[in-house]
Amino acid sequence: MSPFTRILVIGAAGQIGSELTLVMRERYGAANVVASDVHPLKDGPLKESGPHAALDIRDRSAIAALVQEHGCNCIVNLAALLSATAEQHVQAAWEINIGGHYNTLEVARELGLKQVFCPSSIAAFGPTTPRDNTPQSTVLEPTTIYGVTKVSGELLGNYYYQRFGVDCRGLRYPGIISSDTLPGGGTTDYAVDIFYQAIQHGSYECFLREDTMLPMMYMPDCIKCTLDLMEADRAKLSNAAGYNITAMSFTAGELAAEIRKHLPEFTITYVPDVRQNYADSWPRSIDDSAARSEWGWQHDFDMPSMVTDMLAKLTPRLKSNGAGEAG
Numbered sequence: 001m002s003p004f005t006r007i008l009v010i011g012a013a014g015q016i017g018s019e020l021t022l023v024m025r026e027r028y029g030a031a032n033v034v035a036s037d038v039h040p041l042k043d044g045p046l047k048e049s050g051p052h053a054a055l056d057i058r059d060r061s062a063i064a065a066l067v068q069e070h071g072c073n074c075i076v077n078l079a080a081l082l083s084a085t086a087e088q089h090v091q092a093a094w095e096i097n098i099g100g101h102y103n104t105l106e107v108a109r110e111l112g113l114k115q116v117f118c119p120s121s122i123a124a125f126g127p128t129t130p131r132d133n134t135p136q137s138t139v140l141e142p143t144t145i146y147g148v149t150k151v152s153g154e155l156l157g158n159y160y161y162q163r164f165g166v167d168c169r170g171l172r173y174p175g176i177i178s179s180d181t182l183p184g185g186g187t188t189d190y191a192v193d194i195f196y197q198a199i200q201h202g203s204y205e206c207f208l209r210e211d212t213m214l215p216m217m218y219m220p221d222c223i224k225c226t227l228d229l230m231e232a233d234r235a236k237l238s239n240a241a242g243y244n245i246t247a248m249s250f251t252a253g254e255l256a257a258e259i260r261k262h263l264p265e266f267t268i269t270y271v272p273d274v275r276q277n278y279a280d281s282w283p284r285s286i287d288d289s290a291a292r293s294e295w296g297w298q299h300d301f302d303m304p305s306m307v308t309d310m311l312a313k314l315t316p317r318l319k320s321n322g323a324g325e326a327g
Helices: 017-028 060-070 084-089 090-111 145-164 187-201 220-232 254-260 275-280 287-297 303-321
Strands: 008-009 034-035 053-054 074-077 115-117 172-173 176-179 203-206 213-218 249-251 267-270
Touching: 008 060, 017 074, 017 220, 017 254, 034 060, 060 090, 074 090, 084 090, 084 145, 084 187, 084 275, 090 115, 090 145, 172 213, 172 220, 176 187, 176 220, 187 203, 187 213, 187 254, 187 275, 187 303, 203 254, 213 220, 213 303, 220 287, 249 254, 249 303, 254 267, 254 303
Parallel strands: 008 034, 008 074, 034 053, 074 115, 176 213, 203 267
Antiparallel strands: 213 249
């Protein structure tokens, strides 16, 4: 039995939202998951499989109205400007990433919702954080506005739970790799774009150094850990607003070498840009033992199985229509 009556997903058209929403509709019933995004949804499965609406997360009254209209008791807030994009639009990043988070928490407090889920990120860490096997409880001193909003979001979520009893949960997502959605302005997005370029052009110019190691996760595992945490017993959760979570860590060079096992002619060059600075301030690997012990987190994909699956899904699609180029 679902712990939620109906769920409002904000930012449903983004990288994670576009896939998570469809899985939640299968899990909880199509009519029980409302997909919203700042722009009206385009024609396709997301729009056609269940209720949907245009919603700006900066408009608190509109959030409240949509929650009441559909009888939602849970908000999944995926609206955010990601790392590289946020640096170019600092004020908008604060208004969306923090102002929007505050709005959802206020709506949850005012209307007595069961839960708010809002992701955190490895960007919450900074250069003063231990970079190898980064612990759950550690220094959080990010150097990007995206990271600042994620630390602030975790603190705000914890505060709302302690002060008002609003059950806010979140995961410090690593880089997320998906075969269904294009890169969206994040520093870890090279690990998605590289597949498109390898299949379509046989080469890739990477904006990170060859030896840059970052924690990553394949989208099926991202969806799995999100739903696992949302459905977990709150009494077992000691880090609800920001759990460390991971599945694998690899360097850009290691990913290229794994792709080359399937596409021997693939070549890669490395031309680091400003995103290298962001990556250098983030962990190389993550200790997610708290998530594994407290609510049973287990990942299904490692790097080789992820690469095999990505190529199997993308190759026929890109070869057949030449569409979906990321570049």
